[in-house]
Structures are given as structure tokens and as C-alpha cells.
Amino acid sequence: MKKAHLLRTLVAAVAALAVGAAVAGCGGSSAGEPTTGTTTTESSDPITLVASLNQWGSLAAAIGGDYVDVTSILSSTSVDAHDFEPTTADVAKLEKADVVLVNGAGYDTWADKTLASGATRISVADTVGAIDGDNPHLWFSKDARDAVAKALLETFTKLRPDAKDTFQTNYDAWQQKETTLDETMSSFADAYSGDKYAATESIAYYLMSDLGLSDATPTGFAQAMSNESEPAASDIKAFQDLLNDKGVELLVNNSQEENDTTKELVSLAETNGIDVLEVTEQMPSDYVNLTDWVTALVNEVVSDFKDGQASGDEASASATTDEGTASASSSASASSSD
Numbered sequence: 408m409k410k411a412h413l414l415r416t417l418v419a420a421v422a423a424l425a426v427g428a429a430v431a432g433c434g435g436s437s438a439g440e441p442t443t444g445t446t447t448t449e450s451s452d453p454i455t456l457v458a459s460l461n462q463w464g465s466l467a468a469a470i471g472g473d474y475v476d477v478t479s480i481l482s483s484t485s486v487d488a489h490d491f492e493p494t495t496a497d498v499a500k501l502e503k504a505d506v507v508l509v510n511g512a513g514y515d516t517w518a519d520k521t522l523a524s525g526a527t528r529i530s531v532a533d534t535v536g537a538i539d540g541d542n543p544h545l546w547f548s549k550d551a552r553d554a555v556a557k558a559l560l561e562t563f564t565k566l567r568p569d570a571k572d573t574f575q576t577n578y579d580a581w582q583q584k585e586t587t588l589d590e591t592m593s594s595f596a597d598a599y600s601g602d603k604y605a606a607t608e609s610i611a612y613y614l615m616s617d618l619g620l621s622d623a624t625p626t627g628f629a630q631a632m633s634n635e636s637e638p639a640a641s642d643i644k645a646f647q648d649l650l651n652d653k654g655v656e657l658l659v660n661n662s663q664e665e666n667d668t669t670k671e672l673v674s675l676a677e678t679n680g681i682d683v684l685e686v687t688e689q690m691p692s693d694y695v696n697l698t699d700w701v702t703a704l705v706n707e708v709v710s711d712f713k714d715g716q717a718s719g720d721e722a723s724a725s726a727t728t729d730e731g732t733a734s735a736s737s738s739a740s741a742s743s744s745d
């Protein structure tokens with residue numbers, strides 16, 4: 408399975424981060440310059456960074472602060488992200504950037520077609536060793552967020568050494584938020600590890616994995632969705648049976664890529680009292696920061712499972728479990744306020 412492959416590469420590639428950053432840093436515009444990118448950026452000019460996706464752009468803005476001018480190309484939750492075509496204006500932005508931040512893993516190959524000479528390219532997929540064919544929804548992986556934040560810190564520091572301390576301070580603040588999120592996910596995983604979910608598309612695979620949940624999506628259906636083909640009637644039937652049997656605690660629905668089949672599955676889940684987590688490809692406009700968005704999704708899962716325990720399985724919900732998730736959830740929501 409692709410998933411097993413990527414989990415291995417995720418682990419291996421965090422260690423390989425330094426290599427990825429070094430590759431991203433090649434291509435100085437003037438001879439003999441070992442440093443990254445446009446080497447003559449005046450100290451008063453912000454670094455211009457163009458991100459293919461708004462969720463990664465938000466992470467670049469968090470680390471770069473006032474020293475980095477971030478533009479994100481895909482930022483709407485109502486376009487088909489997997490089949491996006493950039494406009495000529497989008498291409499022009501990419502061509503002028505000092506730093507281009509792409510997701511990779513086949514998700515946004517359009518963003519890789521134009522790179523100014525001397526520009527620095529950071530590929531999320533490269534930082535974690537993901538390749539085409541792996542699950543590309545890397546922003547939901549804590550390992551990928553962590554690797555990209557480090558790559559951004561290194562790149563910005565190379566381009567603007569005078570702002571080194573600011574980048575480090577911004578990185579530390581981001582890291583603190585991410586650590587709080589990580590603690591919430593760990594205490595959830597302690598309580599609910601192995602519980603099952605199903606998904607209309609594999610969008611939240613890494614997030615569910617970080618939460619310790621187990622993917623029970625019928626295999627044929629999952630394969631059809633990842634190939635962007637129509638699932639067979641028998642695959643849809645298997646999914647319907649799963650929901651009717653209440654074989655999962657949660658249905659993850661990609662509301663940015665929905666169709667008649669997924670809409671029917673959502674309403675079937677609702678009929679059966681199964682909670683539905685709506686997830687989009689891009690970060691919705693009510694968030695300014697990737698970690699806040701992921702935290703909100705995690706808090707929703709935590710509260711769905713706690714409600715499920717309270718109404719259904721009181722006997723199996725121990726007092727310690729309830730206290731653990733309650734304190735983790737409240738500390739996460741406190742830190743996610745702006």
C-alpha cells in the first residue's frame with residue numbers, strides 16, 4: 408500500500424531534512440555565490456514568497472513575519488484543487504518570487520513549471536520524502552508541518568541573516584502552538600487509539616493517523632477515489648453497509664471534492680447517527696494559520712468522540728480518559744484564539 412510506504416518515508420525523511428534544504432538552496436544568480444536564491448536582496452526589501460497553496464503560505468507567513476511577503480495561489484475552498492490550472496497572472500507571480508513553496512507529490516505540478524533563475528524552491532514532499540503516488544494531503548501531517556517550518560526557517564535565515572533572531576522567535580512561537588496541538592492529539596490517541604473512521608476521500612489520512620484512528624473505508628472505494636474514477640456499485644454498497652452497521656465512529660467528508668455519491672454517504676451517516684467531519688483541501692478563509700485550522704478540526708473530533716462516549720458507551724469511558732481529553736481540548740482552544 409502507498410500509505411505504509413509513505414509512513415516509512417515520513418519517518419526517514421525528517422532525518423533527511425538537511426539534505427532537502429541543501430538541494431532547495433542551490434542556484435545562486437551570480438557566480439561564486441554559495442548562498443541561496445537572489446543573493447542581493449537589500450535588507451529593507453521583504454523576501455517575496457509564492458506558495459501554491461494557502462495553507463502552506465500561512466505557515467511561511469507565520470515564520471517570516473514582516474520580512475516575508477507571502478502570496479498564495481490556491482486559496483479558495485470551492486475550486487477542484489486536484490485539477491487546478493493556473494492563470495497567466497498566477498504564473499507571473501511564480502516567475503517573480505524569491506522563494507516558491509510547493510506541496511509536491513503530484514498535487515500541484517503546475518507550480519513547478521516556472522521557477523526564476525536564482526529562486527529558491529521548497530517542496531513539502533521533498534522535506535518528508537513523499538513522491539508522486541503517495542497521499543499528497545501533507546499539510547495534515549504533523550511531521551510534514553514540522554519539516555516545512557524548519558526548511559522555511561533555514562531558507563529565510565540564509566536569505567536575510569540580519570533577521571535571524573526574528574525568524575527564530577517566530578518559529579519558536581509557531582512550534583509552541585504545534586506542541587499544544589500535538590499534546591491534544593496524543594491524549595486523544597491514548598483514549599481512542601484503533602477506533603475506526605471511513606472517508607469519502609483520503610484527504611485527512613495523516614490527521615486521522617496522528618490521532619491514532621484506523622481507516623475502515625472499503626478498499627475498492629478508497630482506490631477509486633484516489634484514482635479519481637467512479638467507484639463500482641459493489642464498493643458503494645460496501646460503504647453503505649459499513650455505515651448502516653455503524654461500523655465506524657466518524658465519517659470524514661471532503662466537501663471541496665463532493666459528488667452525488669459522497670453526498671448520499673454523508674446523509675446515510677447522519678441517518679445512522681455517525682458524526683461527519685467536513686474537511687476542505689484548502690484552508691477556509693476564517694483561519695489565518697494552518698495550525699489553528701488543524702487544531703479546530705482536531706477539537707471537533709475530540710468533542711464528537713466525547714459526545715459519542717457520553718451518549719453511547721458510558722461504561723467504557725473511564726473518568727481518567729474524560730479528564731485527559733477535556734484538559735487537552737481546553738488548552739488547545741485557549742491557544743488557538745488570535
Ligand SMILES: [Zn+2]
Nearest residue numbers: 489608610688
Ligand atoms: Zn484531495
